[in-house]
Amino acid sequence: MRTAYTALAFLPLALSAACGGAAEDAEAAPPPALSLDQAKGVFETYESADRKADTALDAAQLPAIATGSQLEMDTATYRMYKANGKKPDAQSFGEPVFYVPRIASGPRWFVVDTASRVRGVEVRHALLFVEEGGRWKLAADPQRRNATPIKGVELDGEGYAQVAQDGLQVSPAELPKAHADLLTQGPQAPGSEHLAAGQQTTQTYDVLQKVSKSLRKSGMTFTAAFTPAEQPAYALRTQDGGAVAWYALKQQETYKGKKIPVSSDLAGLLPGGRVARGNLTSTSLVQYLAAVPREGQVAVVGVNRKTVAAQSG
Template sequence: MTARTLVPILIPGLLAGALSAGCSGHATSAAAGRAPGAPALTKAQAQQVLTSFAAGANRAGRRFSGKALRSVETDPQLSMDVAALRLRRAVRQRPPKLAFTNTTFYIPRLTGYPHWFAADTVSGKGTAAQRHALLFTQAGQGAPWLLASDPYPSENALGRVALDTTGFATPVGPNVKGLAVAPARLPQAHASLLTDGPRASGASLLADGAKTTETYKALKQGEQTLAGRGVTLSSRFSPAPYKVYALRTKDRGALVWYVLKQNEAYSATHQGRLTVSGDLVGLAPAKVARTRMDTTVLVQYLATVPPKGRAMISGMYRKAVTAHGS
């Protein structure tokens, strides 16, 4: 997060423009009673985690140090932000200092590890302000709290989370019933839609929008544009091997964090048609791609799932993490 840049779902340079320490706040309680389990930490302790994270991320940013990020982040966030730091180092542009304001914590009652909590917060000021849906995890007793995910929400999605009478949230299991789609099914449904289109199996579980059907259309248009330049692109999405997290919302739905992996393969009949540019800078030498380039991209999503209807995508963070040319 310290070094990320906002990038479209397609690689800039090849398909540019396809898409485009605060105090804890208060949220309205909407859940009657309490869920089983106990909160892993207090809101004051969560604030300490957030403050410590910002300090560690700023140290990493000043040094362009992916190694330093390991003290405050875990995958998938770590792999994505290490790649973003490599891009920053390549273009000699340090990230701005990170500080959070207007923070509200959403701490679920849990019965086992990993422990985790979410934070709705803002970094930057004015036109540079950016909202975050931070998700921190603790792997086991005594383990450090690390940032695992931070999809940028396009709205106040976390404001929908229900709180019990003492101000804590309720986790939602991956295979829970009573939702339009179980959280565990979201990654595959979304991957199918982005790979094979709106008629793919499970694609109808997600509402039309910029990060679903419009992304698929942009990918197809991008493939046609590249074909006109003598470049063939194939792109496939799949669920990434990371845990799905979810919190109960006030309407008895769920707010879900999950991750997809995008594998892209570019090929050209003539050398010089492929270049390492845009989001891929820093991942491979500029002239490594002669007639083929393969990339791996991680895409974090935040989805709002109602009891009935279709899931809406409320946030996203995309970053290429590997690039290989031949």
């Protein structure tokens, strides 16, 4: 797993209820995506392949183990490390907890809640794996710092989870658009009322407005727009009738000015030095973990961000 480049800061995970779950009728329930032992094997295989790819910084190995936003983010991260002449810090995961949902139809997926420690900082990962073309691949890695494991996921008597699709004030499928509209248009955007104020919602919007105002004083213009990424949202039911959800957004930033500073996050994505002239456009992907209550506002509790493309002229 590559070291993440996150937006702003992490929020502590706030999902209610203790771990455990109510038993279901195993005969009536749909089958799990895979067995718990198989999920453990998938995770161990991923760790080994990921470590090998990291050591070589070989992006050609990534499509076999990652997909969607994660593949784009990991590929861009490798390019950045190569451009800076560095390699990612060694990383290993500890005490994984597996959440495998029973799935009646559609793509198979599961979650691994685990932790890593890099340079003395503990980071919790909510790893989302999906099956694609007969292979299990990492699709998202929203993270939290110094956080406790995910709590309250509803488990049946055999230890399997349940997909959350309905019965919520806002469905997981509606979350990406609501979040994107809030970050682009502000807290008055339709659907924004479903999202609680916080660092990854209203505070991010406020920061972007301040950046735009500050750059105008320097003779530059700046705009930022968010849209849902081209991947579905996934959610697990919690014991209190809520859910914990995974989804991703695409962030497009545009700068115009005579001299535009180029951040280190764009290393490997743009030719030349640390200054662009005329205009600069960058595309970032942002993965989120959210606590969705049965009633009330959604709390965004985990995040992972990486700029994946840029161009200037």
